[in-house]
Amino acid sequence: MRYISALLLLLGFTFCHAENKVFYADGPKDSKKVALTFDDGPGSATEKILAILEEKDVKATFFMLGCNAAEKPETAKKVFEAGHEVQNHTYGHVNFYSYKGEDKNDKMEKELLKGQDAIEKAVGVKTYLVRFPHGYSRDDAKAVVKKNNYKMINWTFGCDWDRNLTADEMHEKYKSSIKGGAIFLMHDLNNNERLLSFLPDFIDEIKERGFEIVTVSELLQLTINK
Numbered sequence: 001m002r003y004i005s006a007l008l009l010l011l012g013f014t015f016c017h018a019e020n021k022v023f024y025a026d027g028p029k030d031s032k033k034v035a036l037t038f039d040d041g042p043g044s045a046t047e048k049i050l051a052i053l054e055e056k057d058v059k060a061t062f063f064m065l066g067c068n069a070a071e072k073p074e075t076a077k078k079v080f081e082a083g084h085e086v087q088n089h090t091y092g093h094v095n096f097y098s099y100k101g102e103d104k105n106d107k108m109e110k111e112l113l114k115g116q117d118a119i120e121k122a123v124g125v126k127t128y129l130v131r132f133p134h135g136y137s138r139d140d141a142k143a144v145v146k147k148n149n150y151k152m153i154n155w156t157f158g159c160d161w162d163r164n165l166t167a168d169e170m171h172e173k174y175k176s177s178i179k180g181g182a183i184f185l186m187h188d189l190n191n192n193e194r195l196l197s198f199l200p201d202f203i204d205e206i207k208e209r210g211f212e213i214v215t216v217s218e219l220l221q222l223t224i225n226k
Helices: 002-020 046-056 066-071 073-081 104-123 139-147 167-176 193-208 216-220
Strands: 033-039 061-064 085-088 151-153 183-187 212-214
Touching: 033 046, 033 216, 046 073, 046 193, 061 066, 061 073, 066 073, 066 104, 073 085, 073 104, 085 104, 085 216, 104 139, 139 151, 151 216, 167 193, 183 193, 193 212
Parallel strands: 033 061, 033 183, 033 212, 061 085
Antiparallel strands: none
């Protein structure tokens, strides 16, 4: 009986610990699933990315900027109506690594909630995952995220913003980072022609290695009632 009670206590502690986790950069390493994520849109590359995802029959997660969702609500809605996950990249892409204002915590919360409101107005869903611009993930941001019943999502690998890489070099880096539970960071704000040139092949390579491409929420098994 003592053994069973101890086991139940341990399981309960583990469950609570998982529920209280705020920050994720990847999923379970033994998983046969990975996630594709696209930041900064909706933008000029969004519809091209949507066409590739539709052709390859995969779903992705789009971390949208509230200001862009407000400017291009029709494109934002197309993402959601195509069955992709829409989540929060804050409103105006403030770099909180360099932000020096004494109101930093308030500013982070306002950016989070203003982004949430703009995305909800454009798409009709309330977000519960956030990726802060530049992957800002210090303790002050985690406190804001926890206070507002969010989870913070960073990434396992991404390099499509690196102007020093050719498309082939970029492709090789993404391909070499395929592994269980990986969260791939990409962008759809600009035309992003280098990414678009190899994205279809990259999706095929993921599948050929036996991995399923899913949304971040599915990869991490996250659902939050807000």
